[in-house]
Amino acid sequence: MFDFTFHNPVKIRFGRGKERNIGLYMREFDAKRTLLIYGSDRIKKDGLFDAVAASLKENGIEFIELGGVVSNPVLSKVYEGIELARKFNADSVLSVGGGSCLDSAKAIAAGAPYEGDVWDFFTGKDPSRALKIFDVITLAATGSEMNSGAVVTNEATKQKFSIHGNVLYPLVSVVNPQLQASVSREYLAYSAADVIAHSIEGYFTASVQPGIINLYIEANIKTVMKTTEILLAAPDNYDARAEFAWAATMALNGLTYVGTHGYSYPNHMLEHAMSAVVNCAHGAGLAVIMPAWMKWYKSRNLGAFERFAREIFGVSSADEGIEAFKTWLSKIGAPVSLKAVGIEGETLDEVVNLAYDYAANWRKDKLYTKENIKAIFELTK
Amino acid sequence: MFDFTFHNPVKIRFGRGKERNIGLYMREFDAKRTLLIYGSDRIKKDGLFDAVAASLKENGIEFIELGGVVSNPVLSKVYEGIELARKFNADSVLSVGGGSCLDSAKAIAAGAPYEGDVWDFFTGKDPSRALKIFDVITLAATGSEMNSGAVVTNEATKQKFSIHGNVLYPLVSVVNPQLQASVSREYLAYSAADVIAHSIEGYFTASVQPGIINLYIEANIKTVMKTTEILLAAPDNYDARAEFAWAATMALNGLTYVGTHGYSYPNHMLEHAMSAVVNCAHGAGLAVIMPAWMKWYKSRNLGAFERFAREIFGVSSADEGIEAFKTWLSKIGAPVSLKAVGIEGETLDEVVNLAYDYAANWRKDKLYTKENIKAIFELTK
Numbered sequence: 031m032f033d034f035t036f037h038n039p040v041k042i043r044f045g046r047g048k049e050r051n052i053g054l055y056m057r058e059f060d061a062k063r064t065l066l067i068y069g070s071d072r073i074k075k076d077g078l079f080d081a082v083a084a085s086l087k088e089n090g091i092e093f094i095e096l097g098g099v100v101s102n103p104v105l106s107k108v109y110e111g112i113e114l115a116r117k118f119n120a121d122s123v124l125s126v127g128g129g130s131c132l133d134s135a136k137a138i139a140a141g142a143p144y145e146g147d148v149w150d151f152f153t154g155k156d157p158s159r160a161l162k163i164f165d166v167i168t169l170a171a172t173g174s175e176m177n178s179g180a181v182v183t184n185e186a187t188k189q190k191f192s193i194h195g196n197v198l199y200p201l202v203s204v205v206n207p208q209l210q211a212s213v214s215r216e217y218l219a220y221s222a223a224d225v226i227a228h229s230i231e232g233y234f235t236a237s238v239q240p241g242i243i244n245l246y247i248e249a250n251i252k253t254v255m256k257t258t259e260i261l262l263a264a265p266d267n268y269d270a271r272a273e274f275a276w277a278a279t280m281a282l283n284g285l286t287y288v289g290t291h292g293y294s295y296p297n298h299m300l301e302h303a304m305s306a307v308v309n310c311a312h313g314a315g316l317a318v319i320m321p322a323w324m325k326w327y328k329s330r331n332l333g334a335f336e337r338f339a340r341e342i343f344g345v346s347s348a349d350e351g352i353e354a355f356k357t358w359l360s361k362i363g364a365p366v367s368l369k370a371v372g373i374e375g376e377t378l379d380e381v382v383n384l385a386y387d388y389a390a391n392w393r394k395d396k397l398y399t400k401e402n403i404k405a406i407f408e409l410t411k
Numbered sequence: 412m413f414d415f416t417f418h419n420p421v422k423i424r425f426g427r428g429k430e431r432n433i434g435l436y437m438r439e440f441d442a443k444r445t446l447l448i449y450g451s452d453r454i455k456k457d458g459l460f461d462a463v464a465a466s467l468k469e470n471g472i473e474f475i476e477l478g479g480v481v482s483n484p485v486l487s488k489v490y491e492g493i494e495l496a497r498k499f500n501a502d503s504v505l506s507v508g509g510g511s512c513l514d515s516a517k518a519i520a521a522g523a524p525y526e527g528d529v530w531d532f533f534t535g536k537d538p539s540r541a542l543k544i545f546d547v548i549t550l551a552a553t554g555s556e557m558n559s560g561a562v563v564t565n566e567a568t569k570q571k572f573s574i575h576g577n578v579l580y581p582l583v584s585v586v587n588p589q590l591q592a593s594v595s596r597e598y599l600a601y602s603a604a605d606v607i608a609h610s611i612e613g614y615f616t617a618s619v620q621p622g623i624i625n626l627y628i629e630a631n632i633k634t635v636m637k638t639t640e641i642l643l644a645a646p647d648n649y650d651a652r653a654e655f656a657w658a659a660t661m662a663l664n665g666l667t668y669v670g671t672h673g674y675s676y677p678n679h680m681l682e683h684a685m686s687a688v689v690n691c692a693h694g695a696g697l698a699v700i701m702p703a704w705m706k707w708y709k710s711r712n713l714g715a716f717e718r719f720a721r722e723i724f725g726v727s728s729a730d731e732g733i734e735a736f737k738t739w740l741s742k743i744g745a746p747v748s749l750k751a752v753g754i755e756g757e758t759l760d761e762v763v764n765l766a767y768d769y770a771a772n773w774r775k776d777k778l779y780t781k782e783n784i785k786a787i788f789e790l791t792k
Contacts, residue, residue: 250623
């Protein structure tokens, strides 16, 4: 077990109707002026915006709005938010939406008090200050509600990069599974793939991996698989929705990485190139790339793949486990071919080149040569 | 899944030699004057005291000492500490020892700024302020290093009660598995029983219990069992020691109780009466009482007991699972009879009466009538 520091100060408010108290939760942390960030106008039609606005008003918190955040959120929107936050003299950001919305909010929170370009934080610099971050998370997938990271795409350079820092933990995250019940079947499947991806990156690639961490990871994967199947048949099953949400939060809040060492995030690296080029949903891209990467990587850590096969699917060989996983992804309605996410011919070349650029220039990961990346994409077939 | 708030702000510094930076960690939280609390003089002989003192000095933190905390810590020592802390004008407490030491430190931290009697907090009142709490935990068992509770015995009344409150989370807990390697074989077994007890109370008694939580609990139990066996054969196995320590921390930091509802702590209630009367080690008492309680309780939640049997021991019936657990406790050297912890004849009557007093007057738990408590103790035979 490798030495570690664990410190996750996020206050999770989990359960039915908790968003109606968001103003109270924010007042506990002395928020007075906030930038309310959201995606589509749907939250204005379904009453969520009104519920949040009423709670802010009731607690004396002034706010301005920034709508229109898209999935695979973009840097231009972050710049827009930074300008708004500064003009309004906001002390905080409040994201009401999914992971893309919250990630944009985190970037805005880091950028507003910073004199330079917020993109600096995505390319090596650590943020030392940020506005206070709050969120109501309406899609369980990224785990951003309980971690200190965020992913944003620079449209100009097609770089889909991440920002990290202790100042980027939300102070309060509201997780109300009821708000997540309206997710489409497709996005539920993508979300499941995303949570499983967060789970397996360390599980398969770490050079030091404690047994207790493997057990937690398997607990998260088993929970996501079981509850996804329940929710596809019965979308209104609250308990399944709640356990899915909590597994998503637990999969990337740091607890499945304590004591772990020498891991990397290859599936995310490859998928970020995919969605940067074709703008597919992150979880959709992950569903396509994971089984291919697993086939390519398995001999490097065979024991972990055999364990995965046994513990998750009750089969004995690594190959059978990977095949069972791909079958399961297909069964829940996730895409399992490049074509299904719009990657073919020249687009694939562009994805491969971009992924190689990420690997070589940013991650300095020598394992992922252009040839190896091509070989992995070849295995999606 | 029941609604919940989760907020655990403890900063865990885990790994080799971390205690040598304790002064630095405390300075990050602006500690300047601390009451250093410990148990026996052993830490003065093995270099731990000197290492901690050097780090405090290096970081400009003044301190005074309070040694002599005993296991099943007592209220009189807490009073002594409160007086010392006040005289010294301490802003913090630093526990260097096991759970008893840290629990005493927490009680002192709550009592020092309080005008009334600190025992008020053990009998219904919530502490609203406390000195800053820091610790170097030298025995993995109680989980106190990552929670906001503490247990102390009032010698005058034989009440072994607990204190709880958000102000009682340590700011920093140092967990260095190397410091825990000198624990005796007996105390290792007691500690294993304690961690398992923290795990099973909710698992067996909750009226609402999410599936994901059961998986985490089982992960903790499996880890403790596996690593205990490794450590009995090879006490210097660092990784096993580390995983044991982390399982102990995870078993009572709140994560195995989120979304859970309607649970109680009967094994702890019964054991607290045992150790209050005969002063046996808490884990020893738990090892004796758990299998008996399980036999008595099993028909009330048969599914959970069958699951325990299957998942932990690979057997199919509740009875076989309980028997296998008792056999395992015996195998690792934990006591499994009342006689082994010095409870016989009149002493047993005293324990039963005290447990009944706890149940009826403090916990208001009507299930634990005097007859039922007698029946449970009868099943230890």
